Amino acid sequence: MEDVEEFLRTEQMPVVVKPVESAGSDGVKLCHSEEEAREHFEMLMGAQQKVGSQGAAVLCQEFLRGKEYVVDHVSMDGVHKTVMIWVYDKRAVNGAAFVYHGMLPVLSDSPEAQVLIPYVRGVLDALQIKNGPTHGEVMMTPDGPCLVEMNCRAHGGDGTFAPLARALTGGYSQVDAAADSFLDARKFHQLPDRPPSPFLAAGQEVMLVSFTEGKVKSCPGYERIKALDSFVYLESAIDAGCRIDYTTDLFTNVGSAILMHRDEAQLRSDVETIRKIEKDCALFELEEHPENLCRPRARSEHVTMMTGIWR
Secondary structure, three states: OHHHHHHHHHOOOOEEEEEOOOOOOOOOEEEOOHHHHHHHHHHHHHOEOOOOOEOOOEEEEEOOOOEEEEEEEEEEOOEEEEEEEEEEEEEEEOOEEEEEEEEEEOOOOOHHHHHHHHHHHHHHHHOOOOOEEEEEEEEEEOOEEEEEEEEOOOOOHHHOOHHHHHHHHOOOOHHHHHHHHHHOHHHHHHOOOOOOOOOOOEEEEEEOOOOOOEEEEEOHHHHHHHOOOOEEEEEOOOOOOOEEOOOOOHHHOOOEEEEEEOOHHHHHHHHHHHHHHHHOOOOOEEOOOOOOOOOOOHHHOOOOOOOOOOO
């Protein structure tokens, strides 16, 4: 605790206090005062985190202002191939500062990508990572890119991103490239240095947010999502009899939908339909009367599409 107090005396508020062993924004809090940071630190030190660690170390760090990007690579003998770039759509809702709403593909010739790709490859070289898939997360701040974390693994999400990535790139994903790097060197070296621009499809992942809580009676919103023209896949463990909470992190998201369409306008329309279903608390029929805790902030509802067209 002494180290945290010393850090707080010199760091500008707000600060981020989070567990070292966690995932999906579990336990991550944006603290606006020394007292709030101290209280959250003490709570985390005594809490059992969802990934199974108790009494683990807690990290207190500078709050990085900007958008968080994902830069996925596959490497072979020090040759790095950028296989996809994504940007997280995170918003402040339900009293939490960093709630996942989705993940959008980023064009490889965009100004952001022109900075992110060499930056992340420099990180890989500095860490002497020469082989295999990597999942880098970088905050693009007003002062430039700042590394959040470098994971020596493929992109997560149970691999639901792979069909979308293959459509965007015209046939490959990080999973395919990783397999080639170990099994077929010729195919790996034939892969492009970075994804095509424009993309060959329009699509994104939409993470579903609950603005209410209660015991689920039925899931009519899921059926409406499945009927959308751009619907590809829906992942959710919620069913009748389950209890849902207000979404405050990745663990309390109530599903994830992969959307893809030839027409970008149709894709945007379908995303807006899902957001309206969420705000109307119409994803689920609950046994109790739903109560909307906190609608999204107006300024956070606009998301710039970074997708191309399906040729």
